[in-house]
Amino acid sequence: MAETATLHIFRFDPEKDKSPYFKTYDVAITAKMNVLEALLDIVDKQDGSLSLRYACRGAICGSCAMYINGSYRLACQTMIANLNPSDITVGPLPHLPNIKDLVVDMTPFFEKYERIVPYLIRNSAPLEKEIPQNLKQRKAIDEMIDCILCGCCYSSCPMVWTHRNFLGPAALTKANRFVQDSRDEGLDQRLSIVAGEDGIWRCHTIFNCADACPKKINTTASIQDLKRKTIARRLHLA
Numbered sequence: 001m002a003e004t005a006t007l008h009i010f011r012f013d014p015e016k017d018k019s020p021y022f023k024t025y026d027v028a029i030t031a032k033m034n035v036l037e038a039l040l041d042i043v044d045k046q047d048g049s050l051s052l053r054y055a056c057r058g059a060i061c062g063s064c065a066m067y068i069n070g071s072y073r074l075a076c077q078t079m080i081a082n083l084n085p086s087d088i089t090v091g092p093l094p095h096l097p098n099i100k101d102l103v104v105d106m107t108p109f110f111e112k113y114e115r116i117v118p119y120l121i122r123n124s125a126p127l128e129k130e131i132p133q134n135l136k137q138r139k140a141i142d143e144m145i146d147c148i149l150c151g152c153c154y155s156s157c158p159m160v161w162t163h164r165n166f167l168g169p170a171a172l173t174k175a176n177r178f179v180q181d182s183r184d185e186g187l188d189q190r191l192s193i194v195a196g197e198d199g200i201w202r203c204h205t206i207f208n209c210a211d212a213c214p215k216k217i218n219t220t221a222s223i224q225d226l227k228r229k230t231i232a233r234r235l236h237l238a
């Protein structure tokens with residue numbers, strides 16, 4: 001493995017730059033270095049003006065989602081050894097407003113997330129103790145619970161690019177997570193949101209989102225689940 005990696009990094013400071021550009025940095029690397037560590041090395045030793053977002057360094061907070069060598073990835077989960085170290089391109093998540101360098105504005109993503117009511121709805125008496133689930137009930141939501149809200153699926157979705165109000169794959173998958181939850185009592189409320197004009201029927205089943213997800217969540221399948229559930233409800237079958 002080469003001892004140096006060459007990174008071409010997207011740079012844009014709206015206070016100084018007329019347009020974005022890529023700047024190249026060489027970084028001394030170790031065998032187990034990931035892209036986030038290389039970026040932090042650049043900030044520490046070469047260019048403290050480079051902006052990026054991260055927190056956990058362990059693929060659980062979703063903050064370091066970036067566009068690396070043309071793929072949606074978590075920088076902290078992307079090993080340099082698995083890339084060609086002499087040519088690594090790092091950009092911010094596309095199709096989200098750029099704030100500076102590798103930092104994007106996640107407001108549109110979280111506004112849509114809020115719209116699907118992302119918490120358990122209970123219409124019956126307030127909870128006084130936990131509601132147990134059996135193994136089958138828990139299994140039904142297992143995969144979707146792993147979402148870390150990184151935004152990769154949202155950024156990759158062509159329908160988000162062309163229809164700015166489309167709820168997008170992450171919010172819809174979160175809605176399905178509650179629709180499939182045996183403890184939730186908000187089915188009709190939630191289906192009326194996801195089946196509205198900005199919801200599931202905008203999805204063209206292109207699978208970009210499922211391919212982009214670093215947690216391997218099948219977001220497209222979730223949207224299909226919601227479509228089936230909506231039709232079944234309208235036919236009084238569910």
Ligand code: SF4
Nearest residue numbers: 157203204206207209
């Ligand atoms: S499957 Fe649907 S939500 Fe996913 S990228 Fe394609 S259009 Fe977007």
Ligand code: SF4
Nearest residue numbers: 147148150151153213
């Ligand atoms: S579904 Fe996957 S890609 Fe989308 S926000 Fe959640 S973890 Fe990220």
Ligand code: FES
Nearest residue numbers: 057061062064076
């Ligand atoms: S720093 Fe938290 S997911 Fe990468």
